Amino acid sequence: AEVIVLDTETAAGTLAAASIRALIMRKPDAVLGLATGSTPLSVYAALAASLAEEPLDMSRVRGFALDEYVGLPAGHPESYRAVITRDVVVPLGLDPANIRTPNGDVATLETAGLDYEAAIVAAGGVDVQILGIGQTGHVGFNEPGSSFASVTRIKTLTEKTRIDNARFFASPDDVPIHCMTQGLGTIRRARHLILLAFGEEKADAIASAVEGPVSSSKPGSVIQLHPHVTVLVDEAAASRLA
Numbered sequence: 106a107e108v109i110v111l112d113t114e115t116a117a118g119t120l121a122a123a124s125i126r127a128l129i130m131r132k133p134d135a136v137l138g139l140a141t142g143s144t145p146l147s148v149y150a151a152l153a154a155s156l157a158e159e160p161l162d163m164s165r166v167r168g169f170a171l172d173e174y175v176g177l178p179a180g181h182p183e184s185y186r187a188v189i190t191r192d193v194v195v196p197l198g199l200d201p202a203n204i205r206t207p208n209g210d211v212a213t214l215e216t217a218g219l220d221y222e223a224a225i226v227a228a229g230g231v232d233v234q235i236l237g238i239g240q241t242g243h244v245g246f247n248e249p250g251s252s253f254a255s256v257t258r259i260k261t262l263t264e265k266t267r268i269d270n271a272r273f274f275a276s277p278d279d280v281p282i283h284c285m286t287q288g289l290g291t292i293r294r295a296r297h298l299i300l301l302a303f304g305e306e307k308a309d310a311i312a313s314a315v316e317g318p319v320s321s322s323k324p325g326s327v328i329q330l331h332p333h334v335t336v337l338v339d340e341a342a343a344s345r346l347a
């Protein structure tokens with residue numbers, strides 16, 4: 106992977122946004138892989154700012170979210186559908202009809218994963234996948250032990266991840282236990298991966314993803330199997346790299 110250490114999150118967001126902007130200029134119906142959580146917010150903000158300064162036709166851009174909680178009521182403000190709408194679709198002026206999130210409805214769990222895979226294939230695959238990484242080393246919600254060949258499916262969140270994500274909910278008990286997530290195999294098929302991480306608490310996860318043994322106990326190490334990966338980190342997240 107190409108690892109770029111930046112002074113600030115804003116600088117990392119600006120760099121990632123420039124790469125996405127160049128992609129859309131080259132391919133107006135580009136397919137973006139969209140992460141949620143705190144990490145990619147600087148990317149979406151920088152892209153929105155760049156579009157405000159110099160508009161680009163975003164009407165044909167397509168997107169696939171990485172994951173979704175299972176069992177939240179439709180329209181729940183912390184569902185990733187709602188988060189992607191708020192943080193990505195609206196500020197970037199995307200057409201909501203072009204943006205998909207995995208279906209976390211409990212009634213359709215058995216088919217939701219393969220439906221999502223089929224939709225990604227029908228779109229021609231993901232051009233650039235934006236990724237964060239969890240302190241457990243997860244990418245998407247592929248917690249340790251996830252197969253490198255896995256596809257979109259239901260997973261159980263670790264206790265640690267539920268605690269980390271409790272900040273978005275009224276109480277830790279409100280964090281769903283299950284999610285639908287793109288698999289590591291799905292993520293590997295994206296043509297370019299941009300992995301971002303900021304802060305000391307991500308340093309171990311970044312070291313094992315970039316330099317550690319390739320092992321499904323460190324799901325982030327899947328990036329070592331990919332030919333085109335850009336890792337954007339601040340000094341703190343880079344602090345345990347050799």
Ligand code: F6R
Pocket residue numbers: 139140141142143144145171172236237238239240243244245246
């Ligand atoms: C989000 C996702 C997760 C997050 C990770 C880091 O769609 O799949 O892998 O990227 O949990 O979360 P933040 O960025 O909030 O630290």
